[in-house]
Amino acid sequence: MKLSTLRYLVAFADERSFSRAAERCHISQPTLSIALQNLELQLGVTLIERAKGHVALTDLGQQVVAQARKALDEAHRVEMVAQTGKNPLVGEFRLGVIHTIGPYLLPELIASMRQTAPELTLYIEENMTALQADYLKYGTVDAAIIALPFDIPGIETRPLYDEPFLVIVPPQHPWAKREMIAADEVRGDDVLVLKAGNCFREQVLDACPDISHAEGSMLQGHSIETIRCMVASGYGISVLPASAMSGPYRSDMVCAIPFEPPEPARRVALAWRRGFSRPEAIEAIVAAVKGMNNPIYRLIETRVDKGDQVPT
Amino acid sequence: MKLSTLRYLVAFADERSFSRAAERCHISQPTLSIALQNLELQLGVTLIERAKGHVALTDLGQQVVAQARKALDEAHRVEMVAQTGKNPLVGEFRLGVIHTIGPYLLPELIASMRQTAPELTLYIEENMTALQADYLKYGTVDAAIIALPFDIPGIETRPLYDEPFLVIVPPQHPWAKREMIAADEVRGDDVLVLKAGNCFREQVLDACPDISHAEGSMLQGHSIETIRCMVASGYGISVLPASAMSGPYRSDMVCAIPFEPPEPARRVALAWRRGFSRPEAIEAIVAAVKGMNNPIYRLIETRVDKGDQVPT
DNA sequence: GCCAGGCATAGCCAGAAACTATACGGTGTA
DNA sequence: TACACCGTATAGTTTCTGGCTATGCCTGGC
Incomplete structure (x- = not known):
């Protein structure tokens, strides 16, 4: 052979x-x-x-x-x-990412990684959370960007940033001019949510428990972009993560209104297999998030127990 | 390279x-x-x-x-x-099995497979249920013998046999001469159970909900054999699957007493990846169970929708 | 200091894997 | 029907490399 x-x-x-x-x-x-x-x-x-x-x-x-x-x-x-x-920051790196993060974060992240690890070639695997967990364990991907919680035995995580949720409504909607919406106002049959399997769907249902839970009654979209278009076309309202309304995705198709405090949000994190052989590459991704300009992606600083940080 | x-x-x-x-x-x-x-x-x-x-x-x-x-x-x-x-019944076959089934079923099963697939070389992977699921998906094992329920996306199962649970007590125990025990009698601090992670532990706790659930109070064994020895030494009583008291495992160290109906039991099944390329080998294992002499392992007959069965 | 054990080096050989040239078979077109 | 074209199989030749033996060198133990 x-x-x-x-x-x-x-x-x-x-x-x-x-x-x-x-x-x-x-x-x-x-x-x-x-x-x-x-x-x-x-x-x-x-x-x-x-x-x-x-x-x-x-x-x-x-x-x-x-x-x-x-x-x-x-x-x-x-x-x-x-x-x-030879050099952990040279070569290929397989990065998993979930559907509701990838299209918004990655363009800027990849640009930022030009600074932190210019010779690292990223291969992106976009999939749902459950599959990312499998791929991490299996070794199909080296690391994954997911939303917490993500408690998988043998997998370590590092929070990257917190991302608030926004209500989106069509421009002609009565709420279009409002400054804030309370979570319990988001209810009824015309709230669009993602299809089952997307963790963002569950997070939205958690944040707004009054959304009708009857399977048939909920309008369901396959992706955030589908939902955006459905809302723009007047099919209903929805809840999106802030990054989906940021940068090039800001648009006049729909109006985005923040939640009243306490703002529902999700914590986006990087996950990798314990004992992964290239911690430097993990650090390079964290550093790339830190180096991004968009204020939405403000890196969560973490206390590091290793002694390689600035002394306090 | x-x-x-x-x-x-x-x-x-x-x-x-x-x-x-x-x-x-x-x-x-x-x-x-x-x-x-x-x-x-x-x-x-x-x-x-x-x-x-x-x-x-x-x-x-x-x-x-x-x-x-x-x-x-x-x-x-x-x-x-x-x-x-060339021939699905020749070559290597990696069979996963959980700890609480392997030592009791496999000796007889392997002997029976001499009839149904004599040229199939079995490699056994004994592990806990959760790991078997991973190994199945990953392809580390070709099939696994586990206890139902075992609902894993992409994994098919075929029930093999139902196995009642038995109460075991030391020979000098007051129950030693009893003919039957009710599930709710099995309670208190001296009931030994397996350590967490073994699905049989959960099944016993389900069957006998009065067993003390406080972590510290339960005597825990790493394996069924440990528990058998602990019971024999007078540390307490326990519940075992019938196969662990069958064949060469029948012993005078402990007394086994059936439960009163409805007898608690577990359903043992064979699991494999959907689309697995050697269904013939799966069939050979099922046939081997059918061909076993020990009445404990009475194969559950299932309606087969393929037309290759005896017409009814 | 000598010997034994273990790795590296040198030089040679043979088999496998590559090439070119060509035969063969089927299909489509004049 | 004949012929040209395309794609695969076969034959014969060459090259290369992975294997060998023989041997040298270094270290550690007796």
Whole structure:
């Protein structure tokens, strides 16, 4: 079993052609052809159906290809581990983020990371909280940006910033000119919430417990952007995190009104696997949040027990 | 990056010696030596400290070795996938099982699988329910034997058998001669339960809600065998699943008394990832349970919607 | 001081993996 | 129907590298 052969197989699976796969691998077509023949011989199975005029993966071939991708990925990570050992701020970093944070925070965060870790290449995985927890444990992502609480055994968190919630209403709505709204005013059938699975949905329902809980009665959006559009179109009102009304997302489509104190808010945090081998990269992300200009993202300062801080 | 090189590195990590590692890999010492030198050169890092008189992995080396093990494991699974594609009942099968089932069910189950899948090599992972769920999702195990409920997204289950609970008391205990015990009689400070994390603990507490719940007051055992010994030594009484008093585990150390109806019981089930590629192996395990002699393990018959059953 | 054990170096060999050239089979077009 | 084109398989050759043996060097123990 050679890694190069697995690469050829995966290339074939992607290209569905021996010659194009060979081209992609920078080898000649016969070389790839023979390599795959030998692989089939060695495994004792048929991975590729060589029919008249066209070739295709067998069912088993699909499974083998899927496993080969995993193996190649893990092998690639051997190099990554070594590279990041040389300098933890060089190389690849897989950052998970939940849907209700990613589009608003990341553009500015990535810009800010140009300062704190310019040679770190970020790969973003946007998913819901539950999946982020799995991905963290599994190691699919190196760290994740989520909303607290996020108590997962073996996972550490570091709060980044607190983000207040805002009520949004269409411009023609009676509330459009109001300065503040009380949480218990947000109620009734026309309050739009996210679909189940998004933690922000639960946080909104917690903050405004009078929102009708009957499943059918709630208007549900797949994403914050959907909800924004639905509110703008007069389907109802909703509650958004402040970042979704900040920077380039500020718009006249809807009016945003703050809550009366105590303002409902969520605490956004960074999470990573305990014992993660690149704490410097974690620090670089925290530092990037600290370095962002938008006042919404004001970093929560934490007492650090290590002695590497300014003495008090 | 070659898989053979990773194998050499892992062998070195295990043996802490170039020559012994070479021997293990069936190659000469210079070959392994050069291969690891080239690997370090290629990665651009020092993996091995070559000090006077002894050699050792660097910190980074440890990390690279850990990743190399993962890569080798995934590569090995490529062959497994192919092999099981040829015949799903040949090859390796990783079966998870919880602590309170494994020691009692597995000896008989493995014996029975000699009939249903003689060429399937079982690897057993004994762990607690929560970890089995992770391992199933991750793919560390192919299937797991757990107690219901076990509602995990993406995981399917098939009930195997129902297992009643028994009260166990020391031979000199006043209950030792009784024929039946009511659930609400099992109470007080001398009831031993498993430590937190074992699902059987919760099932016992559910079945006998009068057991003192104050953490400090409950005598706790790490395993069913510990509890059996503690009861035999007169530390208290306890509740065990029937299988733990069956077959070779039947003993005179303690007396087992059934509960009055409705008998508390647990439903033991087989769980696997939806879309798992070897349903035949799952069926073979179910068939093995069906084929077991011990009447405790009476397979729960389920209506199958596929048409491959005896017509009704 | 000598010997044994263990790693590094040098030089050689063989097998595998790469290449080029070409045959073969199917499809589409003139 | 014949021919050109596309894509894969086969044959023969070359290159490279991963393996070997032989040996040197260093350290630690007797």
